[in-house]
Amino acid sequence: MNAELIAVGTEILLGDIVNTDAQTVSQGLSELGIDVFYQTVVGDNPDRLERVIREAADRADIIITTGGLGPTLDDLTKETLARVFGKEMVLHEPSLARIRDFFARIGREMTPNNEKQAWLPKDCNVFVNEWGTAPGCAFEAAGKHVLMLPGPPRECEPMFRKCAMPYLYPLAGGCIVSRNIRVFGLGESAMEDRLHDLMESMQNPTIAPYAKISECYARVTAKAKDEEAAQALLAPVVQQVADLLGDDVYGIDVDSLEQVVGDGLRERGLTLAVAESCTGGLLSKRITDVPGCSEYYLGGVCSYCNEVKEKILGVKGETLKAYGAVSQQTAEEMAEGVARALGADVGVGITGIAGPGGGTEEKPTGLVYISVYFDGGCTTRRTVNTYGRDRVRNHAASTALDMIRRRILR
Amino acid sequence: MNAELIAVGTEILLGDIVNTDAQTVSQGLSELGIDVFYQTVVGDNPDRLERVIREAADRADIIITTGGLGPTLDDLTKETLARVFGKEMVLHEPSLARIRDFFARIGREMTPNNEKQAWLPKDCNVFVNEWGTAPGCAFEAAGKHVLMLPGPPRECEPMFRKCAMPYLYPLAGGCIVSRNIRVFGLGESAMEDRLHDLMESMQNPTIAPYAKISECYARVTAKAKDEEAAQALLAPVVQQVADLLGDDVYGIDVDSLEQVVGDGLRERGLTLAVAESCTGGLLSKRITDVPGCSEYYLGGVCSYCNEVKEKILGVKGETLKAYGAVSQQTAEEMAEGVARALGADVGVGITGIAGPGGGTEEKPTGLVYISVYFDGGCTTRRTVNTYGRDRVRNHAASTALDMIRRRILR
Numbered sequence: 155m156n157a158e159l160i161a162v163g164t165e166i167l168l169g170d171i172v173n174t175d176a177q178t179v180s181q182g183l184s185e186l187g188i189d190v191f192y193q194t195v196v197g198d199n200p201d202r203l204e205r206v207i208r209e210a211a212d213r214a215d216i217i218i219t220t221g222g223l224g225p226t227l228d229d230l231t232k233e234t235l236a237r238v239f240g241k242e243m244v245l246h247e248p249s250l251a252r253i254r255d256f257f258a259r260i261g262r263e264m265t266p267n268n269e270k271q272a273w274l275p276k277d278c279n280v281f282v283n284e285w286g287t288a289p290g291c292a293f294e295a296a297g298k299h300v301l302m303l304p305g306p307p308r309e310c311e312p313m314f315r316k317c318a319m320p321y322l323y324p325l326a327g328g329c330i331v332s333r334n335i336r337v338f339g340l341g342e343s344a345m346e347d348r349l350h351d352l353m354e355s356m357q358n359p360t361i362a363p364y365a366k367i368s369e370c371y372a373r374v375t376a377k378a379k380d381e382e383a384a385q386a387l388l389a390p391v392v393q394q395v396a397d398l399l400g401d402d403v404y405g406i407d408v409d410s411l412e413q414v415v416g417d418g419l420r421e422r423g424l425t426l427a428v429a430e431s432c433t434g435g436l437l438s439k440r441i442t443d444v445p446g447c448s449e450y451y452l453g454g455v456c457s458y459c460n461e462v463k464e465k466i467l468g469v470k471g472e473t474l475k476a477y478g479a480v481s482q483q484t485a486e487e488m489a490e491g492v493a494r495a496l497g498a499d500v501g502v503g504i505t506g507i508a509g510p511g512g513g514t515e516e517k518p519t520g521l522v523y524i525s526v527y528f529d530g531g532c533t534t535r536r537t538v539n540t541y542g543r544d545r546v547r548n549h550a551a552s553t554a555l556d557m558i559r560r561r562i563l564r
Numbered sequence: 565m566n567a568e569l570i571a572v573g574t575e576i577l578l579g580d581i582v583n584t585d586a587q588t589v590s591q592g593l594s595e596l597g598i599d600v601f602y603q604t605v606v607g608d609n610p611d612r613l614e615r616v617i618r619e620a621a622d623r624a625d626i627i628i629t630t631g632g633l634g635p636t637l638d639d640l641t642k643e644t645l646a647r648v649f650g651k652e653m654v655l656h657e658p659s660l661a662r663i664r665d666f667f668a669r670i671g672r673e674m675t676p677n678n679e680k681q682a683w684l685p686k687d688c689n690v691f692v693n694e695w696g697t698a699p700g701c702a703f704e705a706a707g708k709h710v711l712m713l714p715g716p717p718r719e720c721e722p723m724f725r726k727c728a729m730p731y732l733y734p735l736a737g738g739c740i741v742s743r744n745i746r747v748f749g750l751g752e753s754a755m756e757d758r759l760h761d762l763m764e765s766m767q768n769p770t771i772a773p774y775a776k777i778s779e780c781y782a783r784v785t786a787k788a789k790d791e792e793a794a795q796a797l798l799a800p801v802v803q804q805v806a807d808l809l810g811d812d813v814y815g816i817d818v819d820s821l822e823q824v825v826g827d828g829l830r831e832r833g834l835t836l837a838v839a840e841s842c843t844g845g846l847l848s849k850r851i852t853d854v855p856g857c858s859e860y861y862l863g864g865v866c867s868y869c870n871e872v873k874e875k876i877l878g879v880k881g882e883t884l885k886a887y888g889a890v891s892q893q894t895a896e897e898m899a900e901g902v903a904r905a906l907g908a909d910v911g912v913g914i915t916g917i918a919g920p921g922g923g924t925e926e927k928p929t930g931l932v933y934i935s936v937y938f939d940g941g942c943t944t945r946r947t948v949n950t951y952g953r954d955r956v957r958n959h960a961a962s963t964a965l966d967m968i969r970r971r972i973l974r
Contacts, residue, residue, distance in 0.1 A: 166586075166587075166590070166603070167590055167600045167601065167602075167603065168590060168591070168594045168600070169586075169587045169588070169589070169590030169591030169592070169593075169594055170591075170774075171587070172582060172583070172584050172586070172587040173582070173583060173586065173587075173603075174582050176576075176579075176582070176583065176605070177576075177579045177581070177582040177583075178579070179579070180576070180577055180578060180579030181578070181579030181580075182579070183579075184578045184579055190577045190578070191577065191606070191607060191609075191612055192577075192604060192605065192606055192612070192616070193576070193577065193583075193604070193605035194602060194603070194604050194605075195586070195602065195603035195604075196601070196602055197601060199601075202601055202602070206602070209619070364580070430845075430848075432852075433849075433852075434848055434849050434851070434852025434853075434857075435840075435845035435846065435847070435848025435849040435851075435852060435864055435866065436845065436849045436852075437845070438840075438844055438845025438848070438849075438866045439843075439844050439845040439846045439848075439849045441844070441845075442843075442844025442845060442846075442866070442868065442918075443844075443953075443954075445918075445919070445920055445921065445953060446921070447844075447868070448868055448869065451868050452868055452869045452871070452872055453865065453866045453867045453868040453869060453872040453876075454845055454865070454866040454868075455863065455864070455865055455866075455876070456845065456848045456852070456863045456864040456865070456866075457863045458852065458857070458858055458861050458862055458863040458864075459858065459862045459863060461862070461906075461907065462862055462863040462906055465905075465906075465907075466863075466865070466876065466905065466906070495875075495876065496871070496872050496875075496876070497871060497875075508852075508855075509855070510855055511855065511856070543853075543855060544853075
């Protein structure tokens with residue numbers, strides 16, 4: 155079974171937007187074990203679209219289109235596919251009713267061209283759009299499966315996951331479920347190394363390693379006749395992977411390190427405050443990305459100059475003089491100082507040289523000290539990262555969160 | 565003249581990465597006035613790549629490939645293109661010398677397979693890779709222009725701009741130069757409205773509106789025989805656009821609002837400190853995204869609870885009680901308080917409800933007060949934004965920067 159992706163939209167050809175739908179759909183097909191050999195982008199032009207469709211029909215079992223389902227005249231994906239595959243277009247009343255409801259709900263008038271969205275190929279499988287107005291659909295003709303999804307990513311992704319993937323399960327031979335084991339403190343290749351033998355020995359579930367900024371994860375995917383059977387296959391393997399990766403696993407099927415740390419602090423009734431130099435507020439920003447963080451997060455101080463370190467955080471002048479602003483000693487006094495100043499149980503201090511300038515032989519660009527104060531004492535780490543300002547800062551913020559997790563949340 | 569883009573890489577078909585190179589190249593071709601009718605992605609498979617190349621040669625004047633120029637066996641873009649167009653492959657000694665130098669510089673051994681990157685189609689135009697190891701190249705054969713660029717975006721983008729675009733100038737009938745007029749405080753459609761008559765009346769230069777997160781910009785693009793002639797065409801139109809948009813223009817050909825504000829503060833010898841509640845450190849993070857910001861940025865306080873507002877920033881208990889933490893009065897006391905506490909000339913205070921929870925009828929989710937303290941007084945704005953937590957926070961941080969610009973830097 156192989157699938158070909160066709161994105162329809164002149165705005166992609168002009169470079170106004172990037173084709174993220176292709177990634178969304180390809181990832182899902184990869185999980186299903188369906189090969190993708192070609193992705194094509196074509197504009198809102200019926201002749202060129204038809205050419206691409208015929209080419210795809212010639213070489214693929216499944217054709218999945220994204221875009222061109224909207225209300226305007228240049229939205230012509232459905233009409234063109236119906237013509238190529240000899241299907242009649244009919245008005246789908248339930249879709250029309252949904253579109254009418256949608257406009258009534260947002261209190262705007264429904265212009266007549268919106269009705270076009272409810273015209274679908276006859277006898278197709280309708281994908282109800284809960285995230286916008288244009289329904290998607292699927293049909294089988296001439297031995298090919300044809301699926302149509304809307305272009306906007308916030309509609310395309312959920313419809314693909316919720317409607318198109320279940321449609322594809324029987325073609326892929328069952329139901330597919332994945333679980334993600336999130337890891338910090340281990341590179342992707344080191345993770346792969348630890349999992350290598352297990353990965354090699356497995357057919358179902360499969361285990362795949364992925365890298366993200368400053369972290370990585372292992373995705374375990376099982377194929378079975380239904381969700382329950384897939385979960386039963388997954389459980390022991392997820393446990394094996396977690397055991398092999400040990401303490402470097404920060405969570406399974408979780409959103410982020412900041413979410414895990416936040417949940418842990420909330421459960422233990424602990425409060426947090428942070429003092430940042432080189433990360434400049436990034437750690438505080440990431441902690442407050444999590445809704446509801448005011449339950450455990452009291453606040454932070456960005457001390458971008460020595461005066462603020464001394465005056466607000468109480469870092470000693472002698473410390474700054476003897477060891478410098480970028481030093482283990484300063485990081486520790488920042489961590490303890492911010493906890494005291496803000497009255498928090500846990501304090502974090504980060505000081506370093508984010509670059510590009512400012513490095514010396516003794517203290518190179520990319521050097522960062524990170525300290526966590528808790529229960530009367532500090533744990534401190536020294537890291538050096540040479541991948542540029544953004545990566546240095548992100549890695550330092552992630553390391554701080556991970557240190558809280560290891561020190562306090564276990 | 566029309567071009568077709570072919571991205572070569574199985575990792576795109578698997579959904580591991582998104583094809584941003586296609587956007588980069590399409591944007592540039594759009595600036596050059598070269599049409600793109602198709603973009604295709606194909607894996608590291610010689611037969612399927614050849615099929616796609618033949619298809620492209622059948623319908624396009626220019627073929628641009630990205631990816632598949634690396635040292636490993638599955639990098640086969642050059643070899644396949646050379647075969648299809650009947651070109652011999654030869655070793656390009658200057659490229660080999662550059663690759664050897666590169667490995668010597670980073671102190672790693674050059675494995676023999678790296679030599680493969682220096683083999684290029686005979687008599688091609690070599691694009692020197694200053695950002696990595698694999699050179700790109702271009703040749704003309706069978707009436708088609710064929711250009712090859714490396715896949716990694718940090719190599720593809722600069723090589724496209726610096727090497728491929730100049731190669732394409734004569735095909736596009738000259739040299740193309742763009743200037744970007746960056747705007748905050750005006751939506752994209754309002755900007756288009758103000759520019760409408762001018763846009764309609766222009767053929768060369770052209771004016772195009774673009775939207776970004778919380779801001780927008782107008783790109784003015786001129787086509788001429790050389791750079792100097794293009795700049796001469798641009799100058800009066802850029803001035804006209806800037807006049808029509810007035811105070812909402814924060815810069816022309818600048819990196820970001822935070823860069824403009826930073827430069828302005830540095831020039832005036834002023835220092836800055838910020839106090840954030842709902843933005844949680846985001847403003848501080850953005851200010852410190854700019855290298856060298858320690859010349860004007862002293863630091864910030866994220867006051868995520870009332871105690872920190874009172875204790876560190878000196879917001880009065882009565883103010884919090886009478887008006888609440890989210891109020892004009894609190895924002896102003898935060899702005900003045902952080903300037904005093906950190907000894908800065910300019911202080912910013914931001915307090916609001918980022919959501920999703922926490923809103924009331926009187927103070928809805930998305931309500932933010934932003935205050936700038938300078939020279940003994942405060943300027944304050946109240947904004948309401950309903951596009952979710954991230955957008956509320958981003959818009960508040962941008963508004964604060966823009967208020968500094970309008971208040972102090974004019």
